[in-house]
Amino acid sequence: MDFYKNEPSVLLAVDCVIFGFNGDSLDILLFKRAIEPEINKWSLPGGFVQAEESPEVAAARVLKKLTGLGNIYVEESAVFGDPKRESHRRVVSITYYALIDVHKYQHVITDDYEARWFPLNDCPPLIFDHEEMIRVAKGRLRSKAALYPILFELLPEKFTLPQIATLYEKTYDIVLDRRNFNRKLLGSGLLIKLKEKDKTGSRRGAYYFKLDKKVYKEKIMSFLRYLPSWNIDSE
Amino acid sequence: MDFYKNEPSVLLAVDCVIFGFNGDSLDILLFKRAIEPEINKWSLPGGFVQAEESPEVAAARVLKKLTGLGNIYVEESAVFGDPKRESHRRVVSITYYALIDVHKYQHVITDDYEARWFPLNDCPPLIFDHEEMIRVAKGRLRSKAALYPILFELLPEKFTLPQIATLYEKTYDIVLDRRNFNRKLLGSGLLIKLKEKDKTGSRRGAYYFKLDKKVYKEKIMSFLRYLPSWNIDSE
Numbered sequence: 001m002d003f004y005k006n007e008p009s010v011l012l013a014v015d016c017v018i019f020g021f022n023g024d025s026l027d028i029l030l031f032k033r034a035i036e037p038e039i040n041k042w043s044l045p046g047g048f049v050q051a052e053e054s055p056e057v058a059a060a061r062v063l064k065k066l067t068g069l070g071n072i073y074v075e076e077s078a079v080f081g082d083p084k085r086e087s088h089r090r091v092v093s094i095t096y097y098a099l100i101d102v103h104k105y106q107h108v109i110t111d112d113y114e115a116r117w118f119p120l121n122d123c124p125p126l127i128f129d130h131e132e133m134i135r136v137a138k139g140r141l142r143s144k145a146a147l148y149p150i151l152f153e154l155l156p157e158k159f160t161l162p163q164i165a166t167l168y169e170k171t172y173d174i175v176l177d178r179r180n181f182n183r184k185l186l187g188s189g190l191l192i193k194l195k196e197k198d199k200t201g202s203r204r205g206a207y208y209f210k211l212d213k214k215v216y217k218e219k220i221m222s223f224l225r226y227l228p229s230w231n232i233d234s235e
Numbered sequence: 236m237d238f239y240k241n242e243p244s245v246l247l248a249v250d251c252v253i254f255g256f257n258g259d260s261l262d263i264l265l266f267k268r269a270i271e272p273e274i275n276k277w278s279l280p281g282g283f284v285q286a287e288e289s290p291e292v293a294a295a296r297v298l299k300k301l302t303g304l305g306n307i308y309v310e311e312s313a314v315f316g317d318p319k320r321e322s323h324r325r326v327v328s329i330t331y332y333a334l335i336d337v338h339k340y341q342h343v344i345t346d347d348y349e350a351r352w353f354p355l356n357d358c359p360p361l362i363f364d365h366e367e368m369i370r371v372a373k374g375r376l377r378s379k380a381a382l383y384p385i386l387f388e389l390l391p392e393k394f395t396l397p398q399i400a401t402l403y404e405k406t407y408d409i410v411l412d413r414r415n416f417n418r419k420l421l422g423s424g425l426l427i428k429l430k431e432k433d434k435t436g437s438r439r440g441a442y443y444f445k446l447d448k449k450v451y452k453e454k455i456m457s458f459l460r461y462l463p464s465w466n467i468d469s470e
Contacts, residue, residue: 048242081289147382
């Protein structure tokens with residue numbers, strides 16, 4: 001018996017905002033759309049949620065297919081459900097953002113689509129409401145990264161303090177007091193100093209660090225015991 | 236032309252976690268479900284997204300109908316889309332949380348449903364995945380309230396410092412150092428001290444405060460310029 005027989009149905013899609021950090025700019029991965037309508041235009045990668053899939057599973061499928069990467073950091077961003085967001089059919093899209101290490105990203109080559117990294121602040125025009133999806137995902141990333149050290153997902157295995165600072169600067173569009181930032185960072189217990197130095201940036205060089213994965217997991221998982229920080233957004 | 240004709244469709248619902256603060260416990264408003272299946276069981280208030288509605292508009296409609304309140308604080312929480320979350324038909328639910336001042340809440344009486352406030356930690360068994368929806372909404376509320384002073388939405392026009400502290404304690408399941416908390420709070424610029432005292436709690440009484448709505452709006456709206464606070468979740 002169908003109790004809900006008078007309710008309207010919709011198509012459900014997922015769209016993914018894939019962030020990467022190339023050492024200098026925060027980028028997102030865009031695709032030339034392979035299906036009608038709006039075929040061949042730049043868009044976020046996405047797909048329809050299939051009958052046996054939850055939306056999270058659909059997002060993971062899309063990400064795996066397009067980046068070659070499984071087991072990456074993914075968070076729900078927001079739902080886009082304006083009845084007129086696509087003109088010919090009602091499609092409600094659930095958006096996700098993913099953080100990947102661009103060094104691990106495998107460029108999956110097929111005849112179906114073309115993929116390219118673009119700086120977040122310099123993307124081509126996108127279809128439908130995809131530009132708004134990126135704007136919202138950036139806001140979610142900023143909020144989440146203010147409470148949890150998730151930006152490390154964007155860094156390679158070994159990284160330097162200036163690299164982390166640049167990543168935070170690009171994410172928040174700010175200029176950091178590097179000394180103060182480094183002090184907080186080293187005090188966080190998240191980093192393990194390596195013996196090796198990166199000499200590409202300066203003559204003196206910058207020590208490489210790696211993430212203490214145990215501490216990181218605790219910080220990522222620990223829901224709470226955090227206190228509201230009254231001044232955090234007035235700095 | 237229907238480009239998406241082979242894609243499966245779903246029913247889309249909204250469910251709302253309505254938080255209120257009675258001065259002592261953080262509560263949520265539950266309803267006895269008025270429709271089949273699972274009629275008469277306790278559940279979150281919800282409804283189906285109609286053809287001409289976005290999900291946000293559907294949530295506002297449900298909230299207005301059930302609380303009598305328009306223009307309340309609402310945030311998207313998460314999507315619940317497991318293919319088997321309802322047994323007889325696929326329904327994907329978008330959940331929202333709302334913060335209301337219980338003093339403004341109007342108990343809307345109809346023959347259709349019964350509504351009651353329950354302490355967050357002492358709810359009756361709920362239908363489907365509604366208990367998980369509450370758990371997730373509580374987490375979202377905690378994250379958001381750590382960055383923005385949104386918990387004030389739960390307080391009446393006039394409130395005391397001990398009231399605010401209790402509200403934060405109940406939200407985060409912590410015991411605050413009241414002195415330190417009051418100092419941070421008074422330093423936030425959010426509060427205007429009134430001349431009147433609340434004498435119900437102690438002989439000395441506690442001054443009433445009201446929110447500086449201008450500062451509040453700035454803090455609520457100001458997306459960013461906040462810096463990651465490394466130690467925030469290790470306290």
